Amino acid sequence: MKPPICCICNKRIKNFENAGLVSFKKRSSDIEWEEKMEREGKVGHPPYADWFCKKHYEKANKLSYLPIHKALKQFDE
Structure with missing residues (x-):
């Protein structure tokens, strides 16, 4: 798992009130990653989730219906 640092x-x-890990819509590559990790008995930070600070958490949650690569592009706008 990645450390809790806003992406x-x-x-x-440090304070997880209105901040935290957001999971986005899984892409086919994310499902493949999960299957591989399960097969190999491994754990790790899922490629479809990331950390967001208080300033960015609400927007990230609202965009969680998108795949992560599309959601993150919305922060550039």
Whole structure:
């Protein structure tokens, strides 16, 4: 698992009130990753999830219906 650092601004998350890990819509590659990890008995940070600080968490949650690569592009706008 990645440490709790916002993937948008690189701020370390210390208070998880209105901040945290957001999971996005899984892509076929994400499902393949999960199947591979399960087959090999491994664990790790899922490629469809990332950490968001208080400033970015609400927007990330609202975009969680999108795959992560599309959701993250919305933060550039």
